[in-house]
Each structure stands twice: as structure tokens, then as C-alpha cells.
């Protein structure tokens with residue numbers, strides 16, 4: 001997994017790419033989320049548009065990111081889900097947990 | 113017409129997550145050689161990934177000296193994969209449902225559930241001398257009939 005961080009006003013977008021799978025950690029989601037919290041960010045958008053594969057442990061990392069942000073009084077949303085990632089969140093019933101957006105503009109608008 | 117004789121392959125890997133890709137390639141290429149299309153290969157590879165990750169992590173406890181054996185057989189109507197580790201085994205019936213409200217926010221526990229979505233048969237057996245065998249099967253040539261969501 002690789003990542004790119006973009007701050008717009010008070011929203012931090014974390015753009016992930018590559019594989020979010022067990023043992024595929026050049027960067028970890030944990031580190032990215034902790035860095036965001038340390039930087040005082042409470043609005044976090046994870047862009048999954050360039051993610052090629054996610055396994056159950058990658059899904060687990062997303063859930064952990066969500067709960068960590070919520071515990072720190074913030075909000076985490078997801079944007080640009082591939083049909084595969086969308087299906088995996090459907091069957092695991094996590095669509096009921098995550099705030100999911102099709103495009104960046106509506107995701108950003110939801111934070112303001 | 114694909115050949116009707118089953119084809120098979122086996123690979124033995126040490127317990128490192130990067131080795132999962134080696135097994136992936138073997139099973140992928142075996143299915144291609146049997147004339148199976150990518151859309152039917154993909155779910156098998158995803159289940160294989162979860163099964164081997166568990167064998168390495170939970171079965172072999174990440175001990176790189178312990179091995180995971182993978183065997184695959186592909187016939188026109190069925191793909192069967194077995195994944196054998198050198199762990200202590202476990203009671204699959206005791207694994208909680210990850211979609212239950214109290215488990216929804218847990219950071220783990222979704223691998224076996226996902227394998228069951230992808231495959232027609234997911235069975236664990238604990239070997240008497242130690243080790244766990246995971247049997248995965250998926251019928252082939254039925255993509256059109258499948259209506260449930262595939263992860």
C-alpha cells in the first residue's frame with residue numbers, strides 16, 4: 001500500500017493505492033491515522049480509487065481507522081470504492097457503518 | 113472445448129506472507145491451463161489468499177520454519193484446493209459471526225466469512241498428528257446462475 005496526503009482546509013484526504021492486504025505494508029493505515037490525529041485533524045477522507053486489492057485484514061484496518069477516528073471525536077469517510085470493495089463492504093455489512101461517497105465533491109461537502 | 117481430464121498442482125511454502133503470491137500464481141496458471149476464465153479464477157484466488165494467510169498466521173503462528181502445503185485440482189466442473197498447515201487446529205464452530213452487531217466494529221474475524229461467500233465448500237479438519245487442513249471447493253461454469261453478491 002502507498003499513500004498520499006492532501007489537506008484542504010480542515011479535511012485531510014488520504015489517497016491510498018496498491019494492495020491493502022496482510023503483509024503489504026510500506027505504510028500502515030494505523031500510522032496514517034495516528035499522524036492525522038496528531039496533526040489535529042478531525043475530518044478524514046480515505047480515497048480508495050487506486051486500491052487494487054483488499055483482503056479481510058485490509059477491511060479490518062479500515063474498521064480500526066474508523067473506530068480510532070471516532071474515539072478521538074472525529075469523522076472518517078470513504079470515497080471512490082471499486083465495485084469489488086463495495087461488494088466486500090456489502091457482504092460484511094460494513095456499508096451500514098461507513099460513510100461512503102461516490103465522488104470527492106460530495107464527500108468534502110459532507111464535512112462542512 | 114477444455115480438456116475434461118482433471119489437472120493438478122502442488123506447492124509448499126514457508127510461512128511468509130509474501131509467499132502467498134507464489135501459491136496464487138500456481139493456482140491461477142493451473143486454472144488458466146484448464147481453460148477457466150479470469151472471472152471464475154478471481155474468487156478462488158481471493159479465498160486461497162485468506163486461507164493461506166490464516167495458515168501462516170494462526171496455524172503456523174508466523175514461524176517461518178513451518179510450512180504450508182497447497183494442492184489444487186481443477187476439472188471442468190469443479191476447482192478443489194486444500195491448504196495444510198502445521199498448527200494446533202481450532203474449532204471453526206466457535207468462530208463468531210463477524211456481521212453480528214457486537215462484532216461489526218472488530219478489526220478482525222472476517223476471513224472465514226469471506227471465504228464462505230466466495231466458495232461452495234469451506235471445511236476445516238484437524239489432523240490427529242497436528243495440523244489443519246482447509247478444503248475449499250467452487251463449482252465452475254455456473255457464473256451465470258449465481259445471484260448472490262460476490263466479494
Ligand SMILES: Nc1ncnc2c1ncn2[C@@H]1O[C@H](COP(=O)(O)OP(=O)(O)O)[C@@H](O)[C@H]1O
Pocket residue numbers: 056162166167170171172197199200201202207219220221222223224225244
Ligand atoms: N489454520 C488455522 N489454524 C488455527 N486457527 C485458525 C486457522 N484459520 C482460522 N483460525 C481461527 O479462526 C479465527 C477466524 O479466522 P478469520 O475469519 O480468518 O479471521 P482473522 O484471521 O481476522 O482472525 C482466527 O482468529 C483463528 O482463531
Ligand SMILES: [Mg+2]
Pocket residue numbers: 056162165166222223224
Ligand atoms: Mg484471517
